[in-house]
Every structure is written in structure tokens, then in C-alpha cells.
Amino acid sequence: MNNNNLILTPQGKKKLEDELLALRTKRPLALEELQRARAMGDLKENSAYQAARSHLTDIDRHIIKRELMLRRSTVVEKQDIETIQIGSVVTVQNGSFEMIVTIVGESEADPKKKHISHGSPLAKALLGKKKGEQARLTTETTVIEYSIIDIT
Template sequence: MAEKSFPMTAEGKQKLEAELKNLKLVKRPEVIQRIKVARSFGDLSENSEYDAAKDEQSHLEDRIAQVEEMLKYAQVVDADSVDPDEVAVGKTVTYTEVGEDEPETYTIVGSDESDPFNGKISNDSPIAKALLGKKKGETVSISTPGGKFDVVINDVKA
């Protein structure tokens, strides 16, 4: 069975480490305190504050486990170690769809760092999968749920 890995940038790993620290040192004690206060209200069978706090604790513990798993198997990608013209995780790629004039620019990041509205797309997205490993000047066919289209890679930056 293949080893799990979570490709991410060094910045993405730092953000996850900061989130984990905040979840464990700030959020967890807050939720535990809310549970203690809610318990003091008496009958737990009709105590909505207690139920809400327990639900929040469950979600919090799930996220802590998820972040710990991602950090355990983090694969920090060094975009500088790849050919300067090759599309890779951590690099910013500019391409133009064939037949269009407006170029599009995205930074390819690990899935947890993805933020398409701010120009960061997941390495698991159809666009990134098609572009990864390709080089500046190449024409690439991209298949997405919305259809298939061709793009020309204009630029790749680390």
C-alpha cells in the first residue's frame, strides 16, 4: 500500500502548525470550560448548552486529528528544486486558454491550502493535475467537469 502524503508548501505547513497549536492551547480549553459550565446547569437530558458544547468538542477533536495526520505525513515541496520552467506544487503558473486573450494565473498548492478565489488551486484539482510536470510554452489539454479545453503555458515562477 502506498504511503500517505500531503504535499504542501512550507508556508502551508507553518499555517497548519499554528492552527494545531491554537486548537490545542486555546480552543480545546475554551470548549472544556463551556462543558463544565453547562454541566452545572443540572439535568443534562434537556441541556442544549451542554449538547452544543459536546458537539463542538467532537468537531474540534476531529479537526485536531485531521491536522495532526496531515502534519505527520506532510511532504513539503521545494519548488526551487524543480526545473525553473516546469509546473510543480508551490509554483505559480500563467496560462492562456487557446482562442482567448486573457491569461489566468494560479499558484498550485496542497489541498488544504487551496483558495481559488485568491489564486491558489489544489494539486488535486483537474487543472493542476493536467499542468503538473508540463513546461513553459507547452500546450496542455485540461478536462474538467465543465468540459475540455486547451491552454498554453505562458510562464512558470517559483
């Protein structure tokens, strides 16, 4: 896979498509607002026009960004629930500490939701492993061993 590809889970692709649809729905309303503000007169002194223009530009930028992301994306479907891969929900344990993480594409990563990028050090240590195996995360100062408790 080359560096121009964006790896997505099916859920990540759906989220991008939903965002794109919402933006395309907002755009005509933003365009109407711009036209109303333009009708108010002098565009250099018209703060409503400047704000409406900025809002429309933001919407257009977000539309283009999501279209590009979808065009260069590769959707990765889980092939095997016994092996950790992109899309896997993994329960790991280190001593008495247990956590559940979901391995996703880079653009889907969200630490608050414990969605980690497939390129993160922890995901790299987990990818390809099976339930009951150990994953070793090595940092500059320490080595952390995780037991793989469950994969879904």
C-alpha cells in the same frame, strides 16, 4: 508516494500548524464552558451542557484531523523555478483569456483563490512544462491549448 501521503506546500503545512495551534488554544476554554454547564444540574435537560459538549467534541475532532494530516504529509519544496511543479504560480493563456493559478496539494485547493490541486486535469496538463511551452487539456468533448506565459 503512496496514497496515504498528503502532499503539501510549505505554506499549506504552516496553515495546518497555525490552525492546530488555534484549536489547541480554544480547547481549554471549551472545557471550562463544559464544566460550568455541567454544574448547572440535570445533564439530560441542560441545553447549555449539550451545546458545550458538542463544541468540545468538534474542537477535538478538528485537532485529531489536523494532527493526522500533518503526520501523513509530505512537504514538497519547489526545486526549479523553470519547470512547473507543486508550489508553482503559473500564468497561462488561451486566446485572449489569461489566468494565474497556483498548483498545490489536494487539501490546499481553493478554486476561489485559483489554487488548483496537483491532481486536477489542468494541473496534470501543466506539471513538468516550461515557460513558452503549450499544455493540452483534453476533456470528453474538447481539447484546450494553454500557452505558458510565466512561472514563479
